[in-house]
Amino acid sequence: MLSMVMSLRNQPGASSPSRAAIVDRARRLAAVEGLDGLSLARLAHDLGMSKSGVVALFGSKEALQLATVSIARDVFVEEVVAPVLSVAGGLDRLRALLESHVRYSEARRESGGCFFAATSSEFAGRPSSVRDAILAARAEWDAVLLRIVERAIGKGDLDPDTDAEQLAYQLRALLEAASTDALRLGTAEPHRRTRIAIEAVLRSAGAP
């Protein structure tokens, strides 16, 4: 069921090694500079090829940006979501997912920002296909978190009258605060505070 919501790959189509290398580099750069901050020439130079080589592989900057959002989504699923789907318990899986997210953003603290944090606010105000792709990826993540919260409630690990949407919202707020504040302040304190707050929120929803 969950794998229907968020399967590991959502990209059909073939991709050359060059294509993969470019998109991977673009993903890392965009987490720091944003998706508009990418330039085809810079990307080409970093990878030792010509600018028109990059254009030939993608067709346009917009297509490159869309491919980059897609791979960023895949990496997020693979690194944060997939590892916890084998956890059997309801609340156990929820806690594993939350910890997985915190660890993920912790590991990235020195190496630049979060791809989705950087690009969401960048495109928030201007409708485009790239914005739609970013929003779709985020909606997918919202749905996964909600599903796992509902599962914990359904298995009786949280109070049965818990408002799943409200709980998921509060947990997401704390995960995002850890990510943005850690980048801003450069310390591990936000992750620590988010972990404390997560436990407080879960306990007030009936978690042991």
Next chain:
Amino acid sequence: MLSMVMSLRNQPGASSPSRAAIVDRARRLAAVEGLDGLSLARLAHDLGMSKSGVVALFGSKEALQLATVSIARDVFVEEVVAPVLSVAGGLDRLRALLESHVRYSEARRESGGCFFAATSSEFAGRPSSVRDAILAARAEWDAVLLRIVERAIGKGDLDPDTDAEQLAYQLRALLEAASTDALRLGTAEPHRRTRIAIEAVLRSAGAP
């Protein structure tokens, strides 16, 4: 005491009407397009003047960006913080501040994003004077919120053993989630959820 932390104006120096008009326009644009998305030519065109007229008034794009951060900070203080400093009670003032922030981001929901949300992630990864100015403004806001939380504890309105930093962190996470999620989803639901969560967090800290 609080007015020392966050006085209404932190800008010395004179400013022509044109300068003020340019910076105000830049502030509104940057909330949507970011501070790098600003172009001197576009700004000049919007205001019916020449590009070099803008350059003459500010000297450089960086100086314009710094002036824009400064005015964005002043507007935030004036609209969110100043109105609640007349509230006498400890917890009453804290609740007034939180509600003031929620209403502020609610009012802006249709008109584009939050200046500091848009620009913080934009500059998060690249050290610069503009980044320092953004971080300083945010640190100032963090300090104000913390001070008002501490005041509520000091006046006995919250449990005396409340961890003020932790509480301020959680409240800030909820305020930011309302702002970013409302822009992303285009609904009033995030503000509603943030209000509910704020009350839950305050009550668990002993608020009546």
Next chain:
DNA sequence: CCTACCGATCGGTAGG
């Protein structure tokens, strides 16, 4: 504040 201009860089195309 203006016109006129600078070199650099942008995304993208032609042609191979």
Next chain:
DNA sequence: CCTACCGATCGGTAGG
């Protein structure tokens, strides 16, 4: 995948 090139736009300067 490449070289060579396009028009547009960037921040900024000269000179007034």
